[in-house]
Amino acid sequence: MESSCLLVILLLVFLVPVTKAQVPGFVNIDCGGSSAHTDDIGLQWMPDTNYPFGQRTNTSSPVNNNKTQYNTVRFFPTDDRKYCYTLNVTTRLRYLVRATFIYGNFDGTSVYPKFVISLDSTYWDTIVINDATTPVVSEMVVLAPSPSLSVCLYNASSGVRFISTIELRQFNGSMYNTMFEDQFFMYMAARINFGALSNASIRYPDDPFDRIWESDAIKKPNYLVDVAAGTEKVSTTKSVFVDHDEIPPMKVMQTAVVGNNGTLSYRMNLDNFPGNAWAFTYMAEIENLGPNETRQFKVVLPYGPPVNDAVVNVQENANGNYRLYEPGFWNVSLPYIASLLFQQTNDSTRGPILNAFEILEYVLINFGSLDATAMASLVASYPQAIWAQEGGDPCLPASWSWVQCNSNSQPEIISTDLSGKNLTGNIPQELTSLAGLVELYLDNNSLIGSIPDFSGCPNLQIIHLENNKLTGSLPSSLANLPNLKEVYVQNNNLSGVIPKGLLRKNVVFNYSGNPGLHPSSEAKKNFVIIFSIVGAVLLLLLFLAACYLCKYKKKGRKKGKIGRLPISQLNLLSELDSEQAHRFELSEIEDATDDFEKIIGKGGFGSVYYGKLNDDSEIAVKVHNTESNQGIREFINEVTLLSRIHHKHLVKFLGYSQQDDSNILVYEFMHEGTLGEHLRGPPERKISSWVKRMKIAEDAAKGLTDIFSFGIILLELISGYGPISREDFGADFQYIAEWAKDHIENGNIQAIIDKSLEPTYDIQSIWKITEVALMCVKQRGMERPSISEVLKEIQEAILIEQKGATSGVESIDVFGRSSSETSSKFDISNSSLYTESFVQPSLR
Template sequence: MWITVNTNDTHEEILHVSRSNSLQVCLVKTGTSIPFINTLELRPLVDDIYPTESSSLNYYFRAYFSDSSRNVEYPDDVYDRIWRPLSPNKEWALLTTNLQVNTSNGYDLPQRVMAKAVTPVNASTTTLEIPWTLKPPTSLFYVYLHFAELQTLQANETREFDVTMNGNVTHASYSPKFLKMQTAFSRAPKQCDGGKCLLQLVKTSRSTLPPLINAIEIFTVIDFSQLETHEDEVVAIKNIQSTYGLSRINWQGDPCVPKKFLWDGLNCNNSDVLMPPTITSLNLSSSGLTGIIALTIQNLTKLQELDLSNNNLTGGVPEFLADMKSLLVINLRGNNLSGIVPQKLLEKKMLKLNIEGNPKLHCTVGLCVNKDGEGGKQKNSITIPIVASVAAVVALIVALVIFYVIRKKAPLNDEAPSSCMLPTDGRSSEPTIMTKNKKFTYSEVITMTNNFQKILGKGGFGTVYYGSVNSKTQVAVKMLSHSSSQGYKQFKAEVELLLRVHHKNLVGLVGYCEEGDKLALIYEYMANGDLDGHMSGKRGGAILNWGTRLKIAVESAQGLEYLHNYCEPVMVHRDVKTTNILLNEDFDTKLADFGLSRSFPIEGETHVSTVVAGTIGYLDPEYYRTNWLTEKSDVYSFGIVLLVLITNQPVIEQNRQKSHIAEWVGAMLTKGDIKSITDPNLHGDYDTSTVWKAVELAMSCLNPASVTRPTMSQVVVELKECLASESSRGGESPSREVIMTFGTEVNPTAR
């Protein structure tokens, strides 16, 4: 709910951060009259002005001080804000200047606004007051005050004042800058008793001049706490609407939100305000549907009930319905479907299937049995459960055999481990080292490291040593430090994961040692160390060129894609960063350090609630805030890695104007100059279009709302295109200047 319009002539304004790349503004009938609108205008703002704690802002008041009656607006105001004149009262004096005021502080107020100010008529007056009343009186609000000194002060003159709100000082001992605009605001919202607000500019004891102010803006807070429907679900339901040519009058705006205006025929799970709503029920019964059952239905991944009854649907019953894990009820009665019902669908447990009234529809044996108990032949209703029972017994026996075999091979795990499949896209999934995983004794570890002679590195887990197995295979041996409180838990988790995953972009586990308090992990040796060493220059050597950086990005992304898509259940790394990306002698890339990795143990779960773990700077802020871990948390961390590859900037640098790399890049993007972002060590030797594409991809990975971030599969596709383009460039070419305008959806946050 934004606003209720109850007059025929009104102008409303909102400052809003969209959580997706689409925006619906809906006019809803509240009385007897029909809603109408004359204009709807969107104005993109840079992301570092009008900061708030979270919520959107509703326009309440905006004014500049002038004896004119004219509003100041576009083109004088580049953001199309309307500045209404506020005439000085008898206690105020108007100051003006014909000189140019520097207004380039992001807010970029018009010259006509900042070239005027008010100050008390009497120089001895200590306070300038601006009162207002809020409705409703409990409203939270933000105030933005704009100042610039317009008078040339003499050596013995000083203008200094405190800014107070209802008697509380918000800015102390402030002095406006001569002909230079500054904006004062509070990041936390304010509230006034009974809605009666009083802003005071109070002259300090050392000031010789009274306070002044040039312009003021007031916004009330709107809390849009309910998230929009999951973007993939919106795309799916709109595709269904398009496929069947549905023209239901209320199928407009967001399908699930607000609940009062839910689309006809839908039910949604929107009980949790922290998670985007999803569609759980779709009823298109008696809707005049023709054609086949639309494939796009499978994209409603949380659908529990599907009713397509009493239409004129033709063709077969698609097998994809059996693969929809949440689907519990399917009603297809009263159509003209034909062919054979997929056996997979008939055998699906807990599914209620109604196919009555489709005379051309058959099973592999006799007539179909309706799983709601209607129709069919009695012998079939007996046969199918018997077959299913026999199959279940056989499956149970096989499962028990596999369980005991795995249990013998995996002494560290009390449960049968999950499986990770091999990719089916032709990529090699074999580990570089084919040495069979084995358990080593501590004495063997001493031998392979030559009594821990050569240190490769140190971390929170412990020290990593150089070693070799049988004097042939080079390895890296990571020994658990006794001071590591989480060491054994992470050691156990990493062994269990690496014993079952095999991918060319995940570091291979040669073996492990678990002997009393002596714990060690033995990995394949990565001769070129970690990515951080190369980007920071710690390892010396040549600077990584742009093509090599893209290759590293692609291969790192492929490793994460494997964990997210080919492991059942899904694996989340939780600590993706440059120090955990390793490079071999050919600069082939492998992800390492899986001690913090977690899986989603329950089928169908989209997240797991867990204690926050990871590395500051790389940590997904949504995960940090909610404790809800998803694979999109890895996507965020990978976005940070990608920015490091592009910029070669520290993730956190307190001496920067924007300390976090994502905020710094977001601010630099507003200038549209890729050279200001790209690592100067590359000396312009790159295809500018691929750098832009990589930057845009990184920023989309850093979207505050995880649901709008790309998947790792999408990231892999985009990066491969960048790498192919860079590889085809050949040789050196000067960087081209590209000017682009970025909307808020590619910036880290508009807050």
């Protein structure tokens, strides 16, 4: 019995029983299965019955009676969490990781799902289901960077997330070795067997590594089209030597296509491109050429010269017939619509030959959050706890359910909530190394021992340790935390003198229920004095507030157009005194607007009026609506922000007025009108081009100061609707974000697309913008993307729209086994310099 089956986990660590495997390094997980079984090609499958998340169910009708693993699925709640299977691997060995998804209408809704999968923290693929029975298969080739790999599902934009199977295959030696493998995984975009004798794919046992070689005989849209006239299939039953390089299966190498008219040409779409790729062909001379016959050809780029003027002579390059020759590109930039062209040379008597090829896209590895190592150590101490088994990175691509992370490109944990999780033993030492930690909740557990030194967490503000069994004294280092606001240690067994700093600082501090814990005698005296002073100050403030209220009851507003400010908001507005923005006198604003005569807009903040200053500069005056406390905070935030920021893509902020009960923002007046006028105005002003709207979004993102508001702008650009409306969104919704989210969760993107858009857009680009918009309007700020991430998504959406104008290969970095130059998408060229030539595979 070989114990080659690896430990598998999904968010939680669930143990897979050891079972006999047909090849070392093979793992086959039947997601949603109930019992182990062997399929029709001899692969042994294990069910994920011990996995505690999600639910298992059968598909509505059997998809394949010979492969029962495809007749069950595991599906997951429609929440914001990620769900991960974690595979234990050997660091720095190469693996193929494969995930398969067969919908089978398992939920009975016929709503085709769309969601994202990642490998650890690295984006892998967007799974788009288009029918109930066609398998969606996604593969990644990786050099394992750590002892585990996590396959995670997240971010469902339609339907319900689910998975059918996960497979792991270990490669031998230097197979798929690249000089970039420490920085990039490789996504399998195409693996095709040419000259196939049927529509069936070739895989295990014909391929001992169980790669799936798709037949070129399959007919589907944009798959191997534009085939050159004179293309013919050839085959042999003779053995072909394949035991070097990527070791393609002999059965694949025993078939090929030849270009009898002198050329071989194909065109096909490559998912997730444009991008940089590892692209290699597999060739063997399987025809017997006469003594005066030769087969020589070049690889030609569409609309460009032959690559390096290099000539392929398979028989010569492979040192004989029926032997593998494997020329290709280490790093080539390919478009979404890729073309292959092989052209016979003038002195050749036979046309080109092609047995197979593979194209794998380089995917930049995201090495995860800064706190990943510490948190992995922490959860390893609680192997039986469900909360400790969520798998993957604590922050990326989505955070664990009990942590919150900031939105940095390499995130840090800012909050951990392990309240009431039945924790025992000492407070985990790993928590003291989380430099970005702001909030720590460990209350209502059974923790023992002393409170550790949290000096390594300088941002810590809130500490909850109450209702445990902690002993010892309070560390003096707590008082030295510069941002500390709340400390709760009540109902423990703490003892000793409370550090003076904790009582002197402006900290909410509760230590009741610890009979042995007490302040020093000096601190008690100081506490009485401080309490007396605070009481006196409070009385004085109440007196002043009463006087202020009486004053405003008598005063009133001259024209009644600007509302009265409640006394509870005065302290908030005093924060503006320190800002450096220009402060207009109220009389100056009244003169400029002719006492707020001409209204030019309304919003959640209030009304906007037209005005002209004494120097004839035109202004837009935004007057605060005093009915909302939130509006006051927005007023403070907007002045604070806009007084510091100047950007060509932002309307120029001129200043503010805050006097008596008037709270006003002053902007430069824009003659071209507002975004709303260009989306909802008359036809002659309306922007109906989706690309132009995305360009607006791209420009606006470059001057972005508020991610949430920008998400609302994106939804306006998609729908043409304003942010708030009862008429547009129906009786159930008032706000654009909740209206759009409801439609997207039901997979109905058409319902939110502006009907006035020109019908030339690509729906995938609208999906991409919609998804990023909904991420921007997440309720919790830490769940929202960064501006750089938003801008990247917008630019990728624009690229999707422009792909129709892109044809052929954009640039070639290398053709051969030992070369690379530059990459148009990733900077992966700095490792070394390489020659631009064909080389024998043995020289890799």
